Amino acid sequence: MSEGIHTGFDEQQYPYINKGLEGIVAFSTSKSFIDGQKGELIYSGYLIDTLAENATFEEVCFLLWNDRLPNAEELESLKKLLIEHRSLPQPVLDYIKTTDKSAEPMAVLRTAVSMLADFDDTHGKFDDTLFEGQAIDITAKIPTIIAAFDRARKDKDIVAPLDEGSTAFNFLYMLNGEKPGEQAEKTMDLCLILHAEHGMNASTFTCRTICATQADMYSAVTGAIGALKGPLHGGANTAVMNTLLELDKDPDTADAVEFTKKKLANKEKISGFGHRVYKTFDPRARLLQTMSKDLSEETGHQQLYEWSMDMLNTMKSEKDIDPNVDFFSATVYYSIGIEPDLYTCIFTMSRVSGWTGHFMEQAANNRLIRPRALYVGEKGLEWTPVEER
Numbered sequence: 001m002s003e004g005i006h007t008g009f010d011e012q013q014y015p016y017i018n019k020g021l022e023g024i025v026a027f028s029t030s031k032s033f034i035d036g037q038k039g040e041l042i043y044s045g046y047l048i049d050t051l052a053e054n055a056t057f058e059e060v061c062f063l064l065w066n067d068r069l070p071n072a073e074e075l076e077s078l079k080k081l082l083i084e085h086r087s088l089p090q091p092v093l094d095y096i097k098t099t100d101k102s103a104e105p106m107a108v109l110r111t112a113v114s115m116l117a118d119f120d121d122t123h124g125k126f127d128d129t130l131f132e133g134q135a136i137d138i139t140a141k142i143p144t145i146i147a148a149f150d151r152a153r154k155d156k157d158i159v160a161p162l163d164e165g166s167t168a169f170n171f172l173y174m175l176n177g178e179k180p181g182e183q184a185e186k187t188m189d190l191c192l193i194l195h196a197e198h199g200m201n202a203s204t205f206t207c208r209t210i211c212a213t214q215a216d217m218y219s220a221v222t223g224a225i226g227a228l229k230g231p232l233h234g235g236a237n238t239a240v241m242n243t244l245l246e247l248d249k250d251p252d253t254a255d256a257v258e259f260t261k262k263k264l265a266n267k268e269k270i271s272g273f274g275h276r277v278y279k280t281f282d283p284r285a286r287l288l289q290t291m292s293k294d295l296s297e298e299t300g301h302q303q304l305y306e307w308s309m310d311m312l313n314t315m316k317s318e319k320d321i322d323p324n325v326d327f328f329s330a331t332v333y334y335s336i337g338i339e340p341d342l343y344t345c346i347f348t349m350s351r352v353s354g355w356t357g358h359f360m361e362q363a364a365n366n367r368l369i370r371p372r373a374l375y376v377g378e379k380g381l382e383w384t385p386v387e388e389r
Ligand SMILES: CC(=O)SCCNC(=O)CCNC(=O)[C@H](O)C(C)(C)COP(=O)(O)OP(=O)(O)OC[C@H]1O[C@@H](n2cnc3c(N)ncnc32)[C@H](O)[C@@H]1OP(=O)(O)O
Pocket: 020, 201, 231, 232, 233, 234, 236, 268, 269, 270, 271, 272, 273, 274, 275, 276, 277, 319, 321, 324, 325, 326
């Protein structure tokens, strides 16, 4: 930190300042409802468990963009459009092939999504008749960007998207170069459903703030990707896996209980636990926990699941803190063979549906988002020429 940087204010002296905007209601939305005490999540009227059991990711996209489920014809039409928009413009592919192979996947994704605006027919024009088409374009292309970069950095040929199949199926095909089995597709689709929408989280707030200036949807999604990348938000899933892999370096002596206690004693945060809204088990984490347990057993990664449970029980007994969505998604992705540093990109692949739904909602009832800050600096200083400082 630079010398002299302002690090905060006296919270006793200024009780009206809400650091972190906790509990502030700044928008109305029909996209999702969260009951943080009960551990309940609803997307546009439907309980997350109902959607997990019955929906496909494409149906959830339609739901978040239109506040209702599609009929059969509308769903077919959306799937067709998503397929038609999968291919990347050549300059975006060229960027992916030539960027630094050690770049962070989320950084590459952020840059590539930003570039897409230049090649969209509408150039991201701020016009409510164009928003759904722009949302389809971005949602369709994000999986192609992620898979292309992962292959390019491994010196593998980039696999062109299929002109059939679900988002989940096509993504796994482009990533691995072979068509996935039914179970892998189902697992991926369920993960996409579970991560699609979550109220006024930091990345959605970012998206709405950018939308409120009447900038374009590509800018809003680019900004939201930047917000999701951080380890306090979507980046936590990669951090969880890195923790488990650290334990796995020496499995015979690894002790996840002691590891967790030590971190807590050092006042360190444990990734994958805690939440601003949920004060109980995140309902998405419950669904992911079941998947993680089953998949870990099937793929011989039981030890990772057992360490996860040791961490979970220790966090509960020591701090009464429950896991969030990022905790068990890590082992689910690991069990289906996905590289840990891609996990937040996969979160993005799904959350883009919620972001763009919120963009449309914000644009339909817009006001510039512009809070205030308390000035705590000095005033009236005399100017000192640079050579005299
Ligand atoms: C998709 C998502 O974004 S889900 C969240 C993903 N993020 C993570 O998993 C990162 C780890 N978790 C955290 O950092 C936090 O729980 C957050 C950022 C998610 C929520 O933060 P906030 O609502 O601001 O809570 P805050 O950080 O003030 O924590 C409140 C108290 O709980 C403790 N706490 C919260 N989360 C954790 C954690 N993961 N590990 C240890 N202690 C924690 C804090 O230390 C603090 O304790 P104190 O009052 O004794 O100082």
